[in-house]
Every structure is written in structure tokens, then in C-alpha cells.
Amino acid sequence: MSDFKVSFRENSPQGVSNKVHIMDLKGYLDAHTTPHLEEAFEKLIAEKKYNILVNCRDLSYISSAGLGVFMAFIEEVRMNKGDIKLSNMSPKVFNIFDLLGFPMLYEIFKDEGEAIKKFEAKT
Amino acid sequence: MTLFTRVLSLKQIFSSPHTQHLLDSTPLFEFSTLVNSTLDLKFILGSVLLTLMAKLRVTKSLVLLKMAPQATLKVGENRFRVENCKGIGSDLLRKDILLARPPKKDFSISSAAPPVWKVFSRAGIRQIFPIISHDTVLGYFGIGGRIDTKLKTPRKAGRFSSDEKEFVDIFINVAASAIDKGIAFQELRSVNRTLDGKIQELKTLFELSKEFTAVVDRERLLKLFGFTLMGHIGANRYAVCLKDGGVVASRIDTSPLLKFKEKVFSLVTSPMRVADFPKRKVTAAIKAACEAAGIAAIVPLQSQNEVKGIVCLGERLRGSGYSQADLEFIYSIGNLAIISLENSRLFNEAIEKQKMEDELTIAREIQNGLLPKSLPEIPGFQIAALNCPSKQVGGDYYDVIRTNNGKFVLAIGDVSGKGTPASLLMANVQATIRALVPFDLPLAECTARVNDLLFENTNANKFITFFWGALDPDSRLPAGQAGTLRYVNAGHNHPFVITADGTVKRLGEGGLILGIMKALMPYREGSVAFETGDMLVLFTDGVSEAMDNDGNEYTEERLESFLRTVSSRMPQEIISAVQEDVARHVSGAPQSDDITLIVVKAV
Numbered sequence: 001m002s003d004f005k006v007s008f009r010e011n012s013p014q015g016v017s018n019k020v021h022i023m024d025l026k027g028y029l030d031a032h033t034t035p036h037l038e039e040a041f042e043k044l045i046a047e048k049k050y051n052i053l054v055n056c057r058d059l060s061y062i063s064s065a066g067l068g069v070f071m072a073f074i075e076e077v078r079m080n081k082g083d084i085k086l087s088n089m090s091p092k093v094f095n096i097f098d099l100l101g102f103p104m105l106y107e108i109f110k111d112e113g114e115a116i117k118k119f120e121a122k123t
Numbered sequence: 124m125t126l127f128t129r130v131l132s133l134k135q136i137f138s139s140p141h142t143q144h145l146l147d148s149t150p151l152f153e154f155s156t157l158v159n160s161t162l163d164l165k166f167i168l169g170s171v172l173l174t175l176m177a178k179l180r181v182t183k184s185l186v187l188l189k190m191a192p193q194a195t196l197k198v199g200e201n202r203f204r205v206e207n208c209k210g211i212g213s214d215l216l217r218k219d220i221l222l223a224r225p226p227k228k229d230f231s232i233s234s235a236a237p238p239v240w241k242v243f244s245r246a247g248i249r250q251i252f253p254i255i256s257h258d259t260v261l262g263y264f265g266i267g268g269r270i271d272t273k274l275k276t277p278r279k280a281g282r283f284s285s286d287e288k289e290f291v292d293i294f295i296n297v298a299a300s301a302i303d304k305g306i307a308f309q310e311l312r313s314v315n316r317t318l319d320g321k322i323q324e325l326k327t328l329f330e331l332s333k334e335f336t337a338v339v340d341r342e343r344l345l346k347l348f349g350f351t352l353m354g355h356i357g358a359n360r361y362a363v364c365l366k367d368g369g370v371v372a373s374r375i376d377t378s379p380l381l382k383f384k385e386k387v388f389s390l391v392t393s394p395m396r397v398a399d400f401p402k403r404k405v406t407a408a409i410k411a412a413c414e415a416a417g418i419a420a421i422v423p424l425q426s427q428n429e430v431k432g433i434v435c436l437g438e439r440l441r442g443s444g445y446s447q448a449d450l451e452f453i454y455s456i457g458n459l460a461i462i463s464l465e466n467s468r469l470f471n472e473a474i475e476k477q478k479m480e481d482e483l484t485i486a487r488e489i490q491n492g493l494l495p496k497s498l499p500e501i502p503g504f505q506i507a508a509l510n511c512p513s514k515q516v517g518g519d520y521y522d523v524i525r526t527n528n529g530k531f532v533l534a535i536g537d538v539s540g541k542g543t544p545a546s547l548l549m550a551n552v553q554a555t556i557r558a559l560v561p562f563d564l565p566l567a568e569c570t571a572r573v574n575d576l577l578f579e580n581t582n583a584n585k586f587i588t589f590f591w592g593a594l595d596p597d598s599r600l601p602a603g604q605a606g607t608l609r610y611v612n613a614g615h616n617h618p619f620v621i622t623a624d625g626t627v628k629r630l631g632e633g634g635l636i637l638g639i640m641k642a643l644m645p646y647r648e649g650s651v652a653f654e655t656g657d658m659l660v661l662f663t664d665g666v667s668e669a670m671d672n673d674g675n676e677y678t679e680e681r682l683e684s685f686l687r688t689v690s691s692r693m694p695q696e697i698i699s700a701v702q703e704d705v706a707r708h709v710s711g712a713p714q715s716d717d718i719t720l721i722v723v724k725a726v
Contacts, residue, residue, distance in 0.1 A: 032334055
């Protein structure tokens with residue numbers, strides 16, 4: 001069976017009031033494992049954590065269903081003045097995001113640090 | 124133009140004094156190397172435009188490229204699009220023109236230009252040069268707006284000398300092969316991307332079909348379908364509406380549309396953009412409702428050629444509309460989803476059915492356990508009984524109990540309801556009766572007690588029609604007399620007593636059905652004496668109300684007249700005969716209620 005894991009981290013450098021909540025995705029995100037990502041987003045949103053950075057360094061595959069999860073939550077997150085940003089994608093994973101037009105809808109960064117800076121710049 | 128002739132004409136230009144100024148500072152070969160070193164079409168076109176502008180001292184330039192053929196074009200028509208322009212604003216960028224016969228020579232587009240070129244001449248473009256590679260027109264460069272202080276008259280200012288034109292021709296010729304390659308590369312890239320897109324679609328289809336088969340949870344199926352939908356089309360507004368399940372998934376308010384549910388289902392038999400709805404009166408209202416709800420397209424969910432539901436799609440977040448290919452893809456995954464939803468429904472139904480069957484088996488077992496395994500022997504009497512439960516398992520009950528002082532209590536009842544609840548209530552009745560019988564209390568009083576117990580311990584909608592009697596087979600009676608039956612009938616079908624001479628009596632003395640209310644009035648007791656040859660027939664409404672396929676009941680009248688014809692026989696034979704006659708009446712219709720019969724005969 002395909003394997004997929006989400007783990008959470010927080011980035012709270014000194015002087016920054018708005019924490020960035022980092023989700024590390026690992027493994028194979030397909031129709032079967034999609035509910036895990038859904039739960040992860042639900043958890044953060046329930047805790048009113050809206051600055052969400054998804055680090056895709058260890059993500060080996062993402063399917064359309066997986067991308068759909070991002071679509072499902074983006075509105076609520078942005079309505080609460082947060083954002084979902086993505087970083088550290090492998091070229092293969094980026095290609096799928098790109099094919100389905102996601103770079104027009106989400107900010108995708110090469111590196112986690114850049115994304116965090118973007119979040120900080122906002123505050 | 125072959126490379127050889129190109130080099131020849133270059134030589135001529137080099138040697139001509141008129142064009143020397145164009146070339147002396149122009150590293151033409153360097154330019155050639157530059158444009159040929161890249162496959163980036165945008166860069167190539169930009170370089171050509173800038174170089175032309177610099178060399179000819181013009182302020183306006185543009186480039187048109189031939190577009191891939193399209194189904195909407197007439198035969199022989201070619202579409203050209205402005206790919207890049209400089210000095211004329213961006214209004215003309217991506218502007219398309221149609222040319223029946225694309226010119227292969229350069230030409231001026233001043234006032235007398237053909238209408239199709241007017242738009243460019245108005246923008247200040249004066250001369251158009253074809254880009255030709257392998258004898259095919261790839262596109263055109265246009266230039267205009269020359270600044271040249273030496274030429275005073277504006278009329279002349281727009282003109283280009285033949286040397287200049289030849290220079291541009293050569294220059295474009297040098298760039299043509301690079302442009303050709305750039306176009307080919309761009310096409311290849313777009314083909315590749317389309318292919319990647321198709322592969323992604325196939326992967327999604329494969330993944331979903333695999334996952335859908337494994338999932339029977341309806342909620343999960345719908346969620347998965349929704350995520351795939353949103354991910355694939357880049358929209359976060361959609362709704363799924365099933366023909367016989369209402370709106371089952373909704374991120375869009377479909378209420379304006381639901382007024383037209385039936386019409387929508389018959390209208391949308393293939394994926395449709397709302398903008399493409401056929402222009403009819405009926406659809407105008409639906410279209411308006413869709414627009415009010417923010418629905419951009421509707422895709423039917425079909426299984427076995429029947430529209431079982433629809434998916435309403437909101438606008439895509441990245442702004443672009445839905446292509447036919449997008450809708451076709453959603454149609455495919457939608458049909459996968461609806462089949463799985465149907466399967467999930469059938470699966471759940473099968474489970475429900477299994478549960479019911481299991482429950483019925485339990486009910487049947489309880490009921491079987493309650494009915495007497497064997498009947499006691501009654502001196503001077505013969506007795507036989509039949510209980511034939513229906514498939515649903517009704518609440519028929521009968522019992523024959525010998526009391527401590529040699530009497531026999533015969534009881535028959537019909538508990539309201541079916542299945543396990545009826546069986547449990549029946550068990551209650553049996554326990555109560557068996558507990559009361561040994562006390563040898565008067566029947567009427569006992570009936571009131573049973574009634575009150577049932578009333579207190581059950582809901583008002585639970586009740587029992589009940590008849591019981593205590594048969595006293597008295598051997599001391601003179602010959603011909605067999606005994607007496609004292610009885611109470613609590614709302615049960617009146618039993619028959621058919622005497623040896625054919626007289627029929629009905630035993631109705633008693634009171635209210637058990638379990639409806641507390642006994643306010645005492646139950647009345649009836650009594651009947653038995654002589655040799657007399658028989659008592661107890662039955663439930665499963666006999667008298669046995670229905671044929673047209674809904675005709677067997678009726679108590681028919682039972683009575685049939686009993687007369689068989690009254691000379693022994694109880695077991697009578698029961699079999701009645702059973703056969705009932706079977707003749709229903710002629711194959713399924714048995715809807717339990718059938719219970721007790722026949723007691725004085726012999």
C-alpha cells in the first residue's frame with residue numbers, strides 16, 4: 001500500500017507575531033492517501049492556524065485528488081488573512097502542479113526560507 | 124532561397140554602394156549565429172524586430188505568425204496572429220487576421236492596402252515582408268514610422284528603397300530557418316505538454332477506478348470525487364445532485380437551479396457549458412438560474428445510458444473557461460463515480476437485507492420455541508394444530524396447557540406487528556399465561572390481569588387479539604356428553620363450534636383486545652358444552668384474510684362453509700383440508716401473515 005505522512009512544525013523567529021505553520025509532506029499523495037492531507041488541513045484550521053507552508057521536499061507524487069485538497073481549503077484560509085504557500089518541490093511534483101495550472105493560484109517557492117520571508121513580509 | 128543563392132545576393136549587396144550603410148556596421152553573420160543559437164521563438168522574434176528597427180531607423184514594427192489550422196476555418200483560409208510588436212502599443216498584440224492566399228512577396232500597405240491589412244496601416248506600419256522557409260509562408264514582419272531627417276516629404280518618408288527592401292528580405296531569410304526551428308520547437312513543447320496532461324488524466328482515471336472499487340462508503344466516494352474534480356480543473360465550487368438522492372455534495376448554492384431539476388436532467392445529456400445552452404425558451408430560465416448560482420458548466424453522471432445525476436461546476440479560479448476536453452474528462456470520472464455510488468447503494472441495501480433476514484431468523488426461532496412441541500392428550504377428545512409462519516414472521520401464538528386439576532387451557536392469539544418485536548411480545552404473553560394457569564383463577568379475572576400487565580409493559584401500539592378457554596373433559600358425564608369449555612374472547616376472530624348435526628356457533632363472549640387500555644369493564648366468560656361429534660375450530664386472521672393475487676380474501680364465510688363439508692373427518696385431516704382449500708384460493712400468491720389453526724373434536 002502507498003505510504004504518506006504529514007508532520008507539523010512551527011516557525012516562530014523572534015519578533016514575528018505571526019507564526020508560520022509548516023506541514024512536511026512525505027511519500028505518495030494519491031486518491032487513497034488524500035484523507036490524511038485533508039485531516040491535516042482540518043486540524044490546522046480548527047486551531048485557527050492560517051499561515052500554512054507546505055514543504056514538499058519528501059513528496060514523491062501528488063495526484064489530482066491531492067491537489068484538490070489545496071483547492072478545498074484555500075478560500076477559508078485566505079478569508080482569514082492567511083495563505084497556503086508551497087515550497088521545495090521536486091521537478092516531477094512541480095510538473096504536475098504546473099500542468100494543472102496551480103502556479104497561477106498558489107505561491108510556490110524553491111526554498112522554505114523564501115516562503116517564510118514572504119509570510120513575514122506580510123506582517 | 125537556397126543558401127547558395129542567398130550568399131550570391133549577399134555578395135551583390137555588399138558590392139552595391141547604396142546599401143553599404145546598411146551592412147558596414149551590421150555583423151549579419153553574427154546576427155545569424157545569434158538567432159540560430161537558440162530555440163526560444165520569443166527571443167528570436169524580438170531580436171529580429173529590434174535589429175530591423177535599428178538598421179532601418181523605423182519606430183514601429185510587428186511580426187505575425189501563421190497559426191495551426193483550426194476546425195472553424197474555411198478550407199484555404201490561413202490564420203495569422205500578431206506575436207510581437209514594438210512602437211504601436213499593445214492593442215494589436217495577439218490580433219488575428221485571415222488570409223485566403225498569403226502573399227509571398229513584400230508589399231506596401233499605405234492607403235491602397237487590402238482591407239485586411241488596414242488595421243496595421245492605421246497603426247503606422249508601411250511595409251510587409253513575408254517570412255518564407257521551405258517555400259512556405261511562416262508569417263510576416265511589418266515595419267513603419269521611419270525617422271529620417273534627410274527626407275522632407277512625408278509621402279516619401281514612408282517609402283523604402285528597393286535596396287532596403289532587399290536587405291530586409293535577406294535579413295529575414297537569414298532569420299527564417301531559426302524562426303522555423305523555433306516554431307517547431309514551440310509546437311513540440313506544446314504537444315509534449317498536452318501529452319503530459321493526457322498522461323495525468325489517465326493516471327487520475329486509473330487511480331480513481333482503483334480507489335472507487337475499494338471504497339463503499341458513500342461519503343468518502345463523494346469526497347474523493349470532489350477533491351479530484353477540484354484538483355483537476357482548478358475550481359473550488361461544485362455541486363453533485365443525484366436524480367433520486369438530492370444534492371449530495373455542495374460547495375455551491377444550487378437552490379435556484381433545483382426548481383428546474385427535471386428539466387435540467389433532460390436537458391443535460393452530455394457535458395455542457397452554460398454559455399452553450401441551446402437558445403430556447405425553456406433553457407433561458409435554466410441558464411439564468413445557473414448564472415445566478417455561479418454555475419459555468421454542467422456535466423451529467425450517467426450509468427447504463429441513464430442520467431443519474433449532474434455535477435454543477437463553478438468558474439475556474441485561474442479564469443480560463445472549460446474546454447471540451449476538460450468537460451469530457453470530468454464526464455469520464457463522473458461516470459466512474461456514479462457507478463461506484465450505485466454499487467455502494469446496492470451494497471448497503473444487500474447488507475440491510477441480510478440484517479433483516481438475520482432478524483427474521485431470530486424471530487422465527489423465538490416463535491418456534493414458544494409454540495408447543497407436542498400437544499397433550501385430552502381424554503374423550505382429539506386435537507390437532509397447525510402453525511405456518513409467513514416469510515415476514517407474524518405474531519401468531521397458540522398453546523395447549525394441562526392444568527393441575529385435569530382441565531386443558533386452549534389459547535390462541537395474534538400479536539400486532541411482525542418480526543422480532545412481535546415475537547418478543549408473544550414470549551411475554553406466553554410467560555404471563557403459563558404463570559397464571561396453575562393458580563386456577565377464573566378466566567375472566569385472569570384475562571383482565573394479562574391485559575393490565577401487557578398494557579403497563581408495552582407501548583399503546585402493541586396489542587393482542589386473544590382467545591382462551593378451559594376445557595373440562597368430564598368422563599362422569601352421561602354418554603354422548605364430552606365436556607364443557609368456559610372461555611373468554613378478547614377481540615379475537617370468533618372460533619367456530621360445529622356440532623354433529625351441523626349447527627354452527629361462534630364464540631364471541633369476552634371483551635376488549637389485550638394491551639390497549641387498563642381493564643375497566645370486567646371480561647365476560649362464555650361457556651359451551653360438547654357432545655360427541657362436536658368440534659371446536661380456533662383460527663387466526665392469517666386463514667380468513669389469506670389473499671389471492673387480486674387482493675380477494677378467503678373470508679370467514681368460506682371457512683365456515685368449507686368446515687361444514689369436512690366436519691365428519693378427524694382434526695388432523697380437517698386441518699390439512701383447510702390448508703389445501705386456502706392454497707387453492709390464493710393460487711400461488713405469497714403468504715403475507717402467519718396461519719394458525721387448532722381443531723378439537725369430541726370423539
